[in-house]
Each structure stands twice: as structure tokens, then as C-alpha cells.
Amino acid sequence: MAPFYKFGFFGEQTSFILALLIGISFGFWLERAGFGNSRKLALQFYFQDMTVLKVMFTAIVTAMIGLMYLTLFGWIDISKVFINPTFLYAQAVGGIVLGIGFAIGGYCPGTAVVGASTGRIDAYLFILGALFGMVVFGETFPLFENFFYAGEMGQVRLTDIINLSTGLIGLLIILMAVGMFLGGEWLEKKFRKEPAV
Amino acid sequence: MKEEKYWSPYVSGVGLGLTLLLAFVLVGRGLGASGAMMRLDVWFMNLIAPAHTAANTYLSRYAESPLSNWLIFEVVGVIIGGFLSGALAGRLKAKIGKGQRISNRGRLILAFTGGAVMGFGARLARGCTSGLALTGGATLAVGGWVFMFAVFAGAYATAYFVRRQWI
Numbered sequence: 154m155a156p157f158y159k160f161g162f163f164g165e166q167t168s169f170i171l172a173l174l175i176g177i178s179f180g181f182w183l184e185r186a187g188f189g190n191s192r193k194l195a196l197q198f199y200f201q202d203m204t205v206l207k208v209m210f211t212a213i214v215t216a217m218i219g220l221m222y223l224t225l226f227g228w229i230d231i232s233k234v235f236i237n238p239t240f241l242y243a244q245a246v247g248g249i250v251l252g253i254g255f256a257i258g259g260y261c262p263g264t265a266v267v268g269a270s271t272g273r274i275d276a277y278l279f280i281l282g283a284l285f286g287m288v289v290f291g292e293t294f295p296l297f298e299n300f301f302y303a304g305e306m307g308q309v310r311l312t313d314i315i316n317l318s319t320g321l322i323g324l325l326i327i328l329m330a331v332g333m334f335l336g337g338e339w340l341e342k343k344f345r346k347e348p349a350v
Numbered sequence: 351m352k353e354e355k356y357w358s359p360y361v362s363g364v365g366l367g368l369t370l371l372l373a374f375v376l377v378g379r380g381l382g383a384s385g386a387m388m389r390l391d392v393w394f395m396n397l398i399a400p401a402h403t404a405a406n407t408y409l410s411r412y413a414e415s416p417l418s419n420w421l422i423f424e425v426v427g428v429i430i431g432g433f434l435s436g437a438l439a440g441r442l443k444a445k446i447g448k449g450q451r452i453s454n455r456g457r458l459i460l461a462f463t464g465g466a467v468m469g470f471g472a473r474l475a476r477g478c479t480s481g482l483a484l485t486g487g488a489t490l491a492v493g494g495w496v497f498m499f500a501v502f503a504g505a506y507a508t509a510y511f512v513r514r515q516w517i
Contacts, residue, residue, distance in 0.1 A: 176427020258464020282465020
């Protein structure tokens with residue numbers, strides 16, 4: 154049963170090899186979507202190119218449906234899959250800070266790596282900046298330590314806090330995604346000033 | 351070679367989603383990027399100031415063999431995969447992404463600045479767009495969804511002030 158690593162089908166070394174292969178696929182698809190290009194990413198925030206939204210929600214819905222099916226058939230034990238722990242305040246504020254950095258810098262960490270691998274000079278500067286910002290966080294950590302741990306809710310999922318069945322929550326997320334796709338296409342038609350790249 | 355067009359966002363999105371699903375099925379964890387950058391930082395700080403790094407409550411949690419980690423291997427893969435896709439599409443080229451109303455120098459300064467802000471935010475939130483929004487979004491983690499909407503809010507609120515850089 155999956156996740157195979159957690160059930161001891163292979164050891165840590167094999168998991169590292171798989172990490173490399175999974176990473177190759179991750180980088181490939183990011184680049185295919187155009188995520189190595191900072192301007193294409195940033196035009197999302199002017200409604201001129203909604204690729205970020207479309208790719209992001211297509212990927213989330215695809216993986217979410219896959220997980221739901223595998224769980225339904227008992228092929229994966231979701232309790233052994235890593236669920237990001239929720240720390241409400243740090244994640245809300247951290248998200249806003251990261252979003253500000255996204256609009257200014259034009260990349261996020263993963264897309265900057267892809268940009269750098271295809272020769273984008275601004276991606277290299279962005280990565281240097283990110284490395285610097287993380288050191289600053291580490292060095293000033295005592296100032297934020299309480300905030301960092303505030304609002305801890307554990308490995309809580311939407312299915313734990315919304316009183317609806319898992320399938321229905323999944324359906325609502327799919328409908329929300331489709332709504333965003335339609336809205337995104339409409340916004341692009343309205344705001345796009347140059348041919349799509 | 352002429353640059354090819356990017357693929358459809360929906361095709362690329364399904365490709366990314368299946369990659370993420372494969373990570374869940376094979377190793378029980380999602381994708382990531384910023385964690386690997388943190389580990390690179392701590393690896394470097396271990397070289398130049400090991401005692402200082404060990405004394406810091408945040409940095410020290412990464413201090414033990416920082417590079418022998420799943421995320422590091424994954425990000426090395428991202429470099430290879432991005433390079434392969436770029437090569438196949440004729441997109442390997444040294445250039446700077448920006449609009450026409452900003453100088454190269456101005457763009458590079460903003461790229462560093464935005465990176466620094468994002469690096470700080472990613473550590474505060476315990477993840478970035480891949481490790482928290484994408485991975486947490488797909489597993490329905492509450493924090494992942496809160497984070498994702500916060501990211502869009504922060505970016506849209508800032509966009510007006512940096513518009514000369516992009517449009």
C-alpha cells in the first residue's frame with residue numbers, strides 16, 4: 154500500500170533517487186508552462202496573463218482527485234502522507250509577505266530555480282535575495298518566535314473543519330477551480346495587451 | 351532555433367498535478383523548493399560560523415547534514431528538468447525578464463529585493479508556493495489554503511506600485 158516509502162518498500166537512498174526523478178518532472182512541467190519567465194508570472198497580477206492561477210488550480214485539483222480516489226479504494230493511507238501543519242497567523246502573514254515579494258521579484262523559489270536553469274539572469278539575483286532573506290529570518294528569529302508558533306492547529310485539513318463529506322468538499326473545490334478558469338479566460342480577453350507567449 | 355510557445359496551462363497543470371500525486375504515492379510527501387534554499391544557507395553558515403549556527407534556535411534545526419535531504423535532491427532534479435524542457439523548446443538564453451519601462455539594473459535590484467522579501471516570508475509561513483500552497487492545497491491542509499489566498503492578496507496589493515517593472 155502507498156505511500157510506499159512509509160511502508161518500508163525501499164530505503165532512504167532510493168527515496169533520494171526518486172526525489173531527483175520527481176524533481177526532473179517538476180522542473181520540466183514548470184518550464185513547459187512558462188514559469189521560468191518572470192514577466193509571464195508577474196503579468197498574473199495585472200490580469201494580463203492568468204497562467205499562474207490556471208496551472209496552480211489544475212495541478213491542485215488533479216493531485217487532490219488522485220488522492221481522493223486512491224484513498225477511496227484503500228490504496229493509499231492518507232494518515233501516512235505529510236500534511237502541512239497549520240499555524241494560522243504565521244501562514245497568513247507569511248503568505249502576504251511572500252506575495253509582496255512575488256510581485257516585486259517576479260518569481261517564487263521553485264520558478265526561480267527553473268528560470269536560473271534556462272539562463273534567466275534576474276532569477277539568479279532573485280535566488281541570492283531569497284538566500285539572504287532566509288538568513289535574515291534565521292538571525293532575527295527570536296523576535297518572531299512567539300508569533301511563529303501562534304495559532305497552532307496541527308495537521309488539520311479542510312475536511313476536519315467543514316462539516317461536509319470529503320467528496321462534496323472535493324466537488325466544491327473543483328467547481329471553484331472551474332469558476333476561476335472561466336474568470337481567468339475572461340480577464341485575459343479583457344486585459345491582455347499583447348499576444349500570448 | 352526559434353523559441354517554441356509555452357504549452358497549455360491546463361496540460362502543464364495536469365503534468366504538475368500528476369508529479370505531485372506520484373510524490374505522495376511513492377514517498378508520502380509533496381514537492382518543495384524554499385526548504386532546499388534554507389538548507390543551502392545553513393550548510394554555508396556551518397562552514398563559516400558553526401558555533402554561531404548551532405547557537406541559533408532556528409538555524410540549528412537544519413544544522414545536521416543539511417544537504418543530505420530529500421528536498422535537496424528534488425531541487426537538483428528541478429534544475430535538470432527545467433534545463434531539459436528549456437533546451438527542447440529552444441529557450442536557453444541569458445536574458446532578463448522585465449517590461450520595457452525599467453532598466454536592466456533596476457530590474458536586477460528589484461529581483462534581489464523581491465527575493466529577500468520572499469525568502470523571509472517563506473520561512474515565516476513554513477513553506478512557499480510549491481511546498482505549502484500546491485502541496486498543502488492538494489492535501490486540503492487548512493494552512494495551505496490560508497497561505498495561498500494570502501499570497502495572491504499580498505501580490506495583487508503590491509502590483510500597482512511595481513507596475514513600471516512589468517507593464
